[in-house]
Amino acid sequence: MTGLFSEVFLGALLFGAVTAAVPLLLAGLGEQLSEKAGVLNIGIEGMMLAGAYLGFLGAFYSGSLWLGFLTGAAGGIAVALIMALLCVRIGLNQIVIGIALTLGLEGLTALLHHFQFSRSYPRLPAADATVIPLLSDIPVVGPAFFKHHLIVYLAVALVFAMGYLYRRTQLGLNLQAAGDKPAALDVAGIDVIRTRTIAVLTTGALAGLGGAYLANVGAGLFIPFITNGAGFLGIVLAMLARGRPVWVLFGALLFGVCLSLTTAMQVAGINIPTDIIQMLPFLAVMIMLVLFGRRASLPAALGIAYERGAR
């Protein structure tokens, strides 16, 4: 057990934790946005997969990671468009449609990938890191937190941007009203359907981006089912965060640590069956739910389609 607390181990663990946390963070922020507006987005796993697949293709053929992020976000939006149409505009059951989207995208992306690459998994070149001067020189913590792709810093900045959006802007008020009392928003003259549609599409973009990061930066390749429940972890994060983006960040980091333990332990040469270690994040979810689940507060109209004048 000598290597457990070595610098190398800790460094790898923390670096991996941040890398693993970014997709969860983006998914969690997206889910939070959509839930605020009253749409329970179970399809977020599917949106991430679409983002991972299209993001990988974009980066693979263009050679540009940024273009990959763009196509990834577009993929997420495309799936979100279906969700918005079916659940927000037509008012179908959000849970059923969400599950259908997730299952559908799992199959579709696996099929398309198999069509194109058969059983080969081409790799992307390692992502360029943006090194933050001075901070990155701190031992252990520096390389772990301040040598990442630029998009990681942008994702963290997004946490604070979302916080500002919710608390200080008119749009934030509208979003909260759409989730807590849509009828009040409607009679205030704001279109509830439009507000919720915007929220769902933005969620799609964030989830797609998260998926693209997962494939292009985290793994450097696309394999079927690559998200492996990241979207569902995002849903848990959003529910536990009680509408506060900062809590999504903390939660994502915690889950990130659990996820990166697998790799870090292998680096340290510790011999525990990986299957057990891979259970960690989900064990953490259950522990978190037991500890904090009771205090989770969800918008009153979450999951209920809005229909004007319905009684």
Place this chain on the structure above:
Amino acid sequence: MPADKRDIVALEGVTKRFPGIVANDGIDLSIRPGEVHVLLGENGAGKSTLIGMLSGLQQPDEGRILVDGKPTPITSPRHALALGIGTVFQHMMLVPTLTVAENLLLGGPWWQRPRTEELEARVAEITRSLGISVKLHAKVSELSLGEQQQVEILRAMVRNSRLLILDESTSMLTPKGIEELGALMRRLVGQGLAIVFITHKLKEAAAFGDRISVLKLGRKVGEIPPERFRTLSEQEIISEIVELMFGKQKDDPEAAERPTRTVRADAGPLLQVADLAVAPTENAPGLSSISFDIRPGEILGIAGIDGNGQKQLAEALAGQRAATGGSVRLEGTAIEALSVGERRRRGLRYLTDDRLGEGTVGAFPVSINFFLKQVGASPFWRGGVEQRAEIDRRAAQLVREYDVRTPSLKTPVARLSGGNIQKVLIARELAEGARAVIFNKPTYGLDLANTLASRQRIRDTAARGLAVLLISTDLEELLSMCDRIAVIANGSLVGTVANADDARTKVGRLMIGLAA
């Protein structure tokens, strides 16, 4: 009615239909600045639908709405606000998790930062002129209902409304809150605002109004214009309204002569209720000291404004709601401690007003719905196994006997019309061994033909020597069928009237809280 130049909003022949009912039928209305226009009517009179159309939530099927003399379809809530029509809905339309200020800011352009300072100045100005105080930074969920209502009125004022609609605004207020609201309304019309005030309480209408329109079953049955209003005393206004609300309509197709049915005076009471009490719950009134007797062949009516304990009474008698005291006797035997099923077996039957909710299982076929209350009992079930042939045979009989119009016995009951579902329920409750039957709003929501058929069925039931308790909010119905009519208000019976020629006036007076 020609539109008057003074009207800021006028309705001309507005009709609105929903599946199965005409909610508003050719309504004319004129709304003027500086006037409180009271819309008066019972539940189901069409008040809320009318408000829905004025506030842009619903569109009329016929007729038109004029704003400033020009025909203007009000297409959305935003459009209504832009026209200066602000509505305070019966159910609070505030977001409980936001502060008062945030609620008032809701609806601003989304790209802007909320203009809190501007709002504070505007609110200060309005609250000063109205003499109210509002905690801008308190969360709405922490305010009392009265305070929330003031916030809603304030919101309409912040938006520069010219017409303020108050929908049943007094229903949740304390007497003091109601008085304050009345004073506030007078100040608002003093500032030149037009107010539409919806209520079903006559005293409020007489105390706060300038002009009164009375709605009844979707139609406007009368109006007291301000010129006349001012010349009348409060008592005269109230009695005029009672006449409008409960008076006989000349062309009423439902009008039927009260049958002369003789109840044998020497017969002992079949159903006896003494001092029945039920504890109030969060959203329902309790019952206190309910006592009455019904003899064989007699129909006792329960009149009253909806929501005064009618459903509680019916459920307590049927055993579906726990009573906290009193006794219920059927043919002399105490049944108040018995279960729902046991009471039914002894002949006490309850016909619910919730036909598709507790009355039937919509997805089940018509045949099974006839025997829902006998599931598991022979001869329809043996050893836990459904006896399809026996069920179908008996169901076919009932379908013929009660004239249920259904495509087949296997049709899911929810696909039938309301009238036919009601026939299924009636058939089920009147089946073998019924002694006393409680009908709760038996004709509610039915069309005329089915209404008349149901009433005839109830009369026949009594004629067979059963005791009938008929709960209804339709006074005409009670007057055309009952031997005696008791009036329920706030969970107790405030009086019982023999159904003689002056019963209409007496019951009407009891219903609005005046002594008969």
